[in-house]
Amino acid sequence: MTDPIWLGxxxxxxxxxxxxxxxADVADAPSGWLGQRRTFSPxxxxxxxxxxxxxQMGSALATGYVVQGIGVSFGGPVDFDSGTVLLSHHVPxxxxxxxxxxxxxxxxxxxxxxNDANVAALGEWRFGAGRGxxxxxxVTVSTGVGGGWVLNKRPFRGHGGLAGEIGHxxxxxxxxxxxxxxxxxxxxxxxxxxxxxxxxRRMGIPATAMSGKQVADLANGxxxxxxxxxxxxxxxxxxxxxxxxxLINPERILLGGGVTKSGERWWNGVQQALAQTTLPEVTVDxxxxxxxxxxxxxxxxxxxxxxxxxx
Amino acid sequence: MTDPIWLGxxxxxxxxxxxxxxxADVADAPSGWLGQRRTFSPxxxxxxxxxxxxxQMGSALATGYVVQGIGVSFGGPVDFDSGTVLLSHHVPxxxxxxxxxxxxxxxxxxxxxxNDANVAALGEWRFGAGRGxxxxxxVTVSTGVGGGWVLNKRPFRGHGGLAGEIGHxxxxxxxxxxxxxxxxxxxxxxxxxxxxxxxxRRMGIPATAMSGKQVADLANGxxxxxxxxxxxxxxxxxxxxxxxxxLINPERILLGGGVTKSGERWWNGVQQALAQTTLPEVTVDxxxxxxxxxxxxxxxxxxxxxxxxxx
Numbered sequence: 001m002t003d004p005i006w007l008g009x010x011x012x013x014x015x016x017x018x019x020x021x022x023x024a025d026v027a028d029a030p031s032g033w034l035g036q037r038r039t040f041s042p043x044x045x046x047x048x049x050x051x052x053x054x055x056q057m058g059s060a061l062a063t064g065y066v067v068q069g070i071g072v073s074f075g076g077p078v079d080f081d082s083g084t085v086l087l088s089h090h091v092p093x094x095x096x097x098x099x100x101x102x103x104x105x106x107x108x109x110x111x112x113x114x115n116d117a118n119v120a121a122l123g124e125w126r127f128g129a130g131r132g133x134x135x136x137x138x139v140t141v142s143t144g145v146g147g148g149w150v151l152n153k154r155p156f157r158g159h160g161g162l163a164g165e166i167g168h169x170x171x172x173x174x175x176x177x178x179x180x181x182x183x184x185x186x187x188x189x190x191x192x193x194x195x196x197x198x199x200x201r202r203m204g205i206p207a208t209a210m211s212g213k214q215v216a217d218l219a220n221g222x223x224x225x226x227x228x229x230x231x232x233x234x235x236x237x238x239x240x241x242x243x244x245x246x247l248i249n250p251e252r253i254l255l256g257g258g259v260t261k262s263g264e265r266w267w268n269g270v271q272q273a274l275a276q277t278t279l280p281e282v283t284v285d286x287x288x289x290x291x292x293x294x295x296x297x298x299x300x301x302x303x304x305x306x307x308x309x310x311x
Numbered sequence: 312m313t314d315p316i317w318l319g320x321x322x323x324x325x326x327x328x329x330x331x332x333x334x335a336d337v338a339d340a341p342s343g344w345l346g347q348r349r350t351f352s353p354x355x356x357x358x359x360x361x362x363x364x365x366x367q368m369g370s371a372l373a374t375g376y377v378v379q380g381i382g383v384s385f386g387g388p389v390d391f392d393s394g395t396v397l398l399s400h401h402v403p404x405x406x407x408x409x410x411x412x413x414x415x416x417x418x419x420x421x422x423x424x425x426n427d428a429n430v431a432a433l434g435e436w437r438f439g440a441g442r443g444x445x446x447x448x449x450v451t452v453s454t455g456v457g458g459g460w461v462l463n464k465r466p467f468r469g470h471g472g473l474a475g476e477i478g479h480x481x482x483x484x485x486x487x488x489x490x491x492x493x494x495x496x497x498x499x500x501x502x503x504x505x506x507x508x509x510x511x512r513r514m515g516i517p518a519t520a521m522s523g524k525q526v527a528d529l530a531n532g533x534x535x536x537x538x539x540x541x542x543x544x545x546x547x548x549x550x551x552x553x554x555x556x557x558l559i560n561p562e563r564i565l566l567g568g569g570v571t572k573s574g575e576r577w578w579n580g581v582q583q584a585l586a587q588t589t590l591p592e593v594t595v596d597x598x599x600x601x602x603x604x605x606x607x608x609x610x611x612x613x614x615x616x617x618x619x620x621x622x
Contacts, residue, residue, distance in 0.1 A: 077592070135470050147558075151462060158560025159446050162593050169554040170588055172484055180590060243480040247458075247555055249469025277481055279491060281388070282473050 004068040005034060007058050007107070008300030012075040012116065013090030015040045016050060018057040019297050023068050026305065029127065033297075035061040047085075047093030055106045067109040071300030072099065073119035080114050080161055112303040114155070116140075116296045117164050120289070121148030122155050122306070123299025124254050128290035135250040138289065139166055141237060142257035145187040151248070154306060167191070171239040189236035192259050199229045216262035230262060234269025241270070242277020245284045256289030315379040316345060318369050318418070319611030323386040323427065324401030326351045327361060329368040330608050334379050337616065340438065344608075346372040358396075358404030366417045378420040382611030383410065384430035391425050391472055423614045425466070427451075427607045428475050431600070432459030433466050433617070434610025435565050439601035446561040449600065450477055452548060453568035456498040462559070465617060478502070482550040500547035503570050510540045527573035541573060545580025552581070553588020556595045567600030 004023040009016065020035040037057040041050060058070070076094065077086040083100020103111040114122075121138035124130040130138065136150040145167030149156040157163055167187035168180050175184025176198070188194050192212020199218070200210040202225040218226035241253055255270070271286055278284065291298055315334040320327065330344040348368040352361060369381070387405065388397040394411020414422040425433075432449035435441040441449065447461040456478030460467040468474055478498035479491050486495025487509070499505050503523020510529070511521040513536040529537035552564055566581070582597055589595065602609055 149559075151467065156462065156559075159562040160560055160592070160594065162590070163558065163560040165557040165560075165590055165593065168590050169557050170550055171481065173482065173550065174485065182588065239481055239484065243554055244558055246476040246480050247474065247558060248460075248467075249471055249474040249476075251470040277493065279473070279476055279479050281471070282476065283471065 002064075002066050005062065005065040006301050006304055007061060007067055007070040008297045009054055009058070009070070009072045010116070010296040010300060011050060011054070011072070012296075013041070013088055016053055016057070017297060018054065018061055019301075020061040020065070021301055026301065037061060041091060045091060047088070047091060047097055050091060051097075051099065051102055054103065058103075058107060062107070067107050069109055069304040070103055070107060070111040071119070071303035072103070072111065072113040073116045073296030073300045074099070074113055075116045078113050078115045078161065080112070080118075080157055083111065083113050085113070110304070112308075114157075114303060115148075115161075117146040117148040118155055118157060119148070119299035119303060120256065120291075120295035121150050121164075121254075121299065122302045123291060123295045123297070124256075124289050125150040125153075126302035126305065127298045128295065129254050129287050130252055133251045135248070136252050136254065137164075137166075137241070137244055137248070137250045138254045138256065138295075139237075139241065140257035140289075141190055141192075141255060141259040143191060143193055145191050145237070145240075145257075147244075149248075149250075151250075155303075166240050166244055169240050169243060171236050171243070175236075184236070186236050186240035190233040190240075190259065195229050195233050195259075199226055202229070212259055213261075216259075216266065220263045220265060227265075230266055231269050233259070234262075234266045235273045238270040238273020238275075239277050241286070242274045245274070245278045245282055249282055250284055252285045252287060254287055254289045256292060256295055260288060313375075313377050316373065316376040317612050317615055318372060318378055318381040319608045320365055320369070320381070320383045321427070321607040321611060322361060322365070322383065323607075324352070324399055327364055327368070328608060329365065329372055330612075331372040331376070332612055337612065348372060352402060356402060358399070358402060358408055361402060362408075362410065362413055365414065369414075369418060373418070378418050380420055380615040381414055381418060381422040382430070382614035383414070383422065383424040384427045384607030384611045385410070385424055386427045389424050389426045389472065391423070391429075391468055394422065394424050396424070421615070425468075425610075425614060426459075426472075428457040428459040429466055429468060430459070430610035430614060431567065431602075431606035432461050432475075432565075432610065433613045434602060434606045434608070435567075435600050436461040436464075437613035437616065438609045439606065440565050440598050441563060444562045446559065447563050447565065448475075448477075448552070448555055448559070448561045449565045449567065449606075450548075450552070451568035451600075452501055452503075452566060452570040454502060454504055456502050456548070456551075458555075460559075460561075462561075466614075477551050477555055480551050480554060482547050482554070486547075495547070497547050497551035501544040501551075501570065506540050506544050506570075510537055513540070523570055524572075527570075527577065531574045531576060538576075541577055542580050544570070545573075545577045546584045549581040549584020549586075550588050552597070553585045556585070556589045556593055560593055561595055563596045563598060565598055565600040567603060567606055571599060
């Protein structure tokens with residue numbers, strides 16, 4: 001067979017996933033992959049090891065097909081225009097890595113690379129819960145809080161490719177200090193690890209003994225301290241989303257990431273703070289993302305479908 | 312003479328300005344108007360009175376020329392797509408007024424209408440301190456705090472045409488209550504009348520005895536309470552701008568409006584809070600707007616120069 005296919009990669013830092021999809025299948029709202037491979041990065045790996053892995057996994061998926069293009073979601077800052085990874089917070093050797101060029105050389109096909117939040121936003125917009133939207137904000141609430149925009153039906157990256165940093169918008173200048181140096185950032189209050197840390201401190205136990213999921217489980221079971229921490233996280237996220245809605249007036253906001261599995265109390269808290277923060281005439285739909293962990297893979301495919309010549 | 316001209320209108324609520332500019336002069340960075348007229352709305356006026364005024368002033372400017380198009384900056388919410396004014400906060404009778412249609416009928420030329428913040432942003436981008444930018448945020452800090460975006464070299468209005476409401480983003484959830492129902496909005500802390508109200512209260516004098524300009528004058532003269540109020544306003548605006556920069560990563564932020572004449576101390580305060588709020592890798596230039604009160608008029612002309620077919 002020599003059917004043309006797209007390849008998509010999602011590299012988060014600890015694991016690497018590769019998928020393939022027939023080009024002819026893209027238009028029909030595909031429900032699954034033609035092929036899929038997954039591997040985990042060893043703790044002592046580096047960028048070259050990961051790139052070799054990408055090429056090996058992609059080549060296996062491409063056997064018998066023609067690769068028409070490759071999209072990559074990278075868990076770290078990326079310069080989209082030059083196709084360069086700026087760095088990985090997890091794996092050494094990624095600094096200023098020309099990943100686009102490396103993969104284009106290996107596969108002799110066009111490659112596009114962007115950071116995971118932008119790519120996930122695009123995937124949800126093209127294939128998931130964001131379909132039909134002109135203007136979309138996608139936010140992942142997980143170990144961090146990151147966002148990506150689709151504006152005017154196109155990825156919006158901003159001047160330096162850094163748009164979407166909702167996690168480090170300030171919602172409470174008297175709040176606890178964030179690693180970024182400020183106080184009361186959305187990420188400091190709403191991310192899983194920070195909520196776990198805050199609850200552990202309240203309970204007088206080591207931070208390592210608590211997870212974001214446990215905060216939600218305890219809160220939903222009626223634990224007063226856990227409720228306070230979870231509610232504050234939901235409030236902070238909702239205020240941050242409301243500020244974003246007042247600034248940009250998106251049609252839809254989608255939430256993904258592990259913390260969004262915290263249950264109805266958490267969702268209600270986010271929705272309430274969002275509604276209280278947006279001006280009465282500013283309306284926005286808040287919805288769960290459709291794809292969960294697969295959003296960056298769908299977005300990697302969608303990256304190749306954007307007409308980058310049109311602006 | 313039958314030279315083609317553009318007409319521009321700026322209707323703020325209390326005064327109406329009309330200008331004309333030769334179409335042939337637009338490309339050469341024009342430094343002034345071909346013709347200009349100004350009138351003040353009487354306290355008992357209404358929308359029909361104002362529209363008659365527009366038609367009369369525009370007709371006078373158009374005598375001897377051919378009107379190629381008309382741009383209108385309106386001081387209140389506008390539905391750009393339908394060319395309808397939603398309401399005026401100052402003058403009765405503007406509710407759901409099809410102003411675009413009324414002016415097109417009167418002048419037999421295409422008309423575009425948008426709210427003053429969006430139009431001023433576009434004017435600064437096309438003719439003023441925003442020239443050459445891909446992504447721009449313009450904020451006017453005056454009796455209120457409003458903003459407008461130019462993204463990808465085009466006006467960005469959002470889903471409901473409401474993008475840019477930086478004045479009602481929250482920067483201090485424990486701050487004083489705002490008329491909008493929230494606490495610690497940028498406008499509540501940084502606008503002229505609210506700063507005046509807060510200083511008057513601290514000094515135990517009637518709010519009517521204090522203006523935003525006096526707050527700045529007193530602060531720059533060393534008055535401790537005035538310094539506290541002015542610094543807080545500058546801080547709030549800077550945090551709001553920093554949040555916007557993290558979210559959208561614009562290349563440039565321009566500030567206009569009366570409060571921006573508060574002097575070096577105020578500008579330094581805004582710049583400092585902006586720098587502290589943006590992530591280290593997010594860079595943005597903060598500059599004064601070039602046109603002051605004329606920005607909406609330049610924007611009204613620029614409105615006609617946008618290719619609305621391209622998105």
